[in-house]
Amino acid sequence: MQLYQSQTLKIHNSLSGKKEVFKPLNEGHIGMYVCGPTVYSNVHLGNCRTFMSFDMIFRYFKHLGYKVRYVRNITDAGHLVDDAEDGEDKIAKKARLEKLEPMEVVQRYTVDFHNILQKFNFLPPSIEPTATGHIIEQIEIIKDILDKEFAYEKNGSVYFDVSKFNEKHEYGKLSGRKLEDMISNTRALNAQEEKKNPQDFALWKKAEPQHIMRWPSPWGDGFPGWHLECTAMSTKYLGETFDIHGGGMDLKFPHHECEIAQAEASNGQSPVRYWMHANMLTMNGKKMAKSTGNNILPGEIFSGDNNILSKPFSPSVVRFFMMQAHYTSILDLSNDALLASEKGHHKLMDALDAIDHLESSNSSDFDIESWKNDCYAAMNDDFNTPILIAKLFDAVKFINIAKEGKQSISAPDKIILKEILCGFVFEVLGLEGKTDEAADSDKLSGVVELLIQLRKDARDNKDFATSDKIRDQLASLGIQLKDGKDGTTFSVL
C-alpha cells in the first residue's frame, strides 16, 4: 500500500481556475513537464523559485509513493531576440558578441544552471531534453499541423493559423483571453507582413544567411519556433495527454497557450490535464531586473558578494525562505526577510538535532497522529508549504518543552516524530541541516568542549570576566554556547 492511496491531493489547475482533486491518468504514475531555462545567461533567481516549487512538488509526489517521470527541458535554440534583431536567434546573437560558438555559450550556462540547482539541493529531473536534440520531432509536428491545415508556409517559414484554429478550438482558454480582444488590441509591429494575422505564431523560421544555428527542413534551412520544442518533448516522453504541465506565470501567454494550440491541432486532444503556474519573485517590493540594478544572482547570495544583502545566506536558508510562501503567491525577497528565515531555519534544525537526546517515557503529551495528519493535510491542499512549516514548528515547540523535561514522549512516538519530521524537512522540502562541516568535526567539538570546561571552572570560581570572555570570543567566531539545566551545549551558527 502506497501513501498516496490514503491521501486526497488537491491541485490548483490554472485551466479551470479551481482546486481540483488530483487523479493521475495511470494509477500510481505521474507524468510532469516543466518549462526549463534558456541557457544564454546565468540562471535568474526568479527562475530558481519556479523550479524550486516544482522540485518540491516532484519530491512530494515521490514521498507519496508515486512513480514520477519528470521532464524539464533545456532551451538551447529557438528564441529570437526581438524585432529589431531581424529574427536572429538569441543564443546565436550572444555567441557573436562573445566570439564563442553557440554551443559553447549553451554549455557554459547549462553548467552554471546545474551548479546552482545542485547548491539548492534540487533533485535531478528524470529527463532533461534539449531543444536542439529534438529538431526532427519538431519538424514532424509541423508537417502534421500543415497536413491538418492549421498552418501555412510563407517564404520558407511556417506559421500557425490562429484564426482557423479558433474556429474549431478555443484559443485563449488558459490565459482567459479572447481572440477578438487580441485582434482589437494588437500593436503595430515590424516584420510581421509574412503572417496572415498578427496573432499567428511561428512554427518554423527561415534562417538568414548569417544565422549560425540552422537545420535543414522541408521548407529550407531554418530553426524551430519557441513554443514548439515543449510540445515536441513533452508529448514524446509523456504521451499525447499527460498529467501535469508547469512553469512560471509569465509563460501562461503566449507560450503555454500556443503549446495547447499546437498539440490540439496536431493530435486533436488537449495535452495537459493539470496546468500549474508558479508566481513571481520580487526584491524589496519591486520586480527584479538587470536594467534597474534590482537584481541578484543566486551565487551572489551564497557568497555575500552583492550590495543588496548584509551578509551571505546559505542555499538551504534561501530555500526555507521560499518554502515559507505558497508557490502561487508573489514572494518578496529582502534582507530582513532572509535574516528572519535564517533564524527560523536554525531553530528548526536545532530541534531536529535535539530529538535523539529526548528521554523516552511511558506516555506522550503530544498527539503524533493528529499532528501527522495536519502535516499531510497542508501538503494535500495544493502543496501548502507555509502551513506545513507552521505545523513543523508545533513539533519544534514540543521538542523544546520536552527537552526541558516539562513534557514527555514515548519511545515509539519519538521514532515516528523523527521519521515524519525528517521526511518533511529533508525529503519533501529539500532542506539541508548544518552545512558547516566544522560542526561535525571531532577536533572542533573537542576544543569547544575543553573551552566549555574551562569556562565552567571560571564560573565556579566566580571569575566571570574569564567566563564571559570565553563565551563572547566563541560567539564572535559563530559558536553559540547554550547554558541548560544539565550543563552547557553549543551550536555552530
Place this chain on the structure above:
RNA sequence: GGCAUCGUGGCCGAGUGGCUAGGCACAGCUCUGCAAAAGCUUGUACAGCGGUUCGAAUCCGCUCGAUGCCUCCA
C-alpha cells in the same frame, strides 16, 4: 487600454462568511552571576469606498496600487 495574479499587523507570509496561522522583530515574566538559548504571557491586522448579510478582512461592485503577460520575451 485589455487579460491575469494579488494588496493582511513593525517585517515576511498563511487562512477562513462568525472560532490561535507560523517565522522574525518588540514588551513583560521564568531560568541565569549577567547574557544567550529555551519556555510562558501580551499587543499591534486584513488598501480605500460602497453593497449583500443577523454578521465580511473573507462574497459582489467600483477606486487606487503592485507584479506578470498582451506574439515571438524566463
